[in-house]
Amino acid sequence: MGKIVVIGSINVDISTELNDLPQIGETIKGSNVSISPGGKGANQAVAAAKLGGDVMMVGMIGEDAFGADALANLNSHCIDVTNVWTASETTGLAMILRENGDNRIIVASGANNAWPVDLPLETIIANASILLLQNEIPFVVTEKAVNIANLYNVPILFDPAPVDHFPLSFLRKITYLTPNETEFKQLPEDLLQAETKAVLVTQAKHGVEIHDETGITHVPAFPVDTVDSTGAGDTFNGAFAVALASGKNVQGAVTFANQAAALSTTKIGAQKGMPKLNEIKD
Ligand code: RIB
16 A cells, blocks of 8 residues: 555644533533544544554644644654644644534644645645545645645545535546535535546535546445544544545445444544544454
8 A cells, every 4th residue: 555645734633522612702601521532634634544554644743742742642653744844833623613523623723724835745746546625724825835736646635624615627636535514505506627537515414425437426324323533534534535446446445434424423532432443343
């Protein structure tokens, strides 16, 4: 299996369970606090590594204890962190409000916005088996990475979250696009052109719709008792990359990724419930 390269965000997630949202000026009580590693990029990297992928993480951390913890966490999953860099900013911070398994997230980018201009992206991407991207770092870095990947025929998996007004010319360079239902509605129509092989619309407990040149195929989700859906989409992306890199076709890879994503929601924290290969087999 070739190297899975993830370029993206690294955060610390601080989350709490709520029954209601506070009004302006109001203080309400949360419960079940969790402080855990997150960031869509780091989550994808950890999901892929836990499933046996050979993973490199490319990202930015701050000069603080959260950054050191994030780096130690990536290391603990045997992820190549040669290209995790430090900026004189705070480490990215996500404030997460959980409500009956669902979540609302506010991300303060911090170091995720402080990418140096001279990163050796070409060397990093040229030999990758697949490149994973999301939208929590400056778009200019993502765009540059996409252009390099196209140059070296490296397939690209792009999760357009948080969603933005992406140019159609950019989206058409993506091999696999993985919006959720809400994001999908905000993307331009006619995505399936040029390099794009498939658009995989993730629909939480309703599964995934594969839109490709054969039409639309629905792959059902696996029923589980969800306690926290944070990071389920990231798990889907990481697992999909591992499955593709190990030779599965798109539908087989989606089925595998659905299993991983479902299991990831059974524990609190984005990365805690991400399964290992034997847990999926079980
Ligand atoms: O997708 C979930 C992730 O989004 C969280 O881990 C949080 O850090 C935000 O980036």
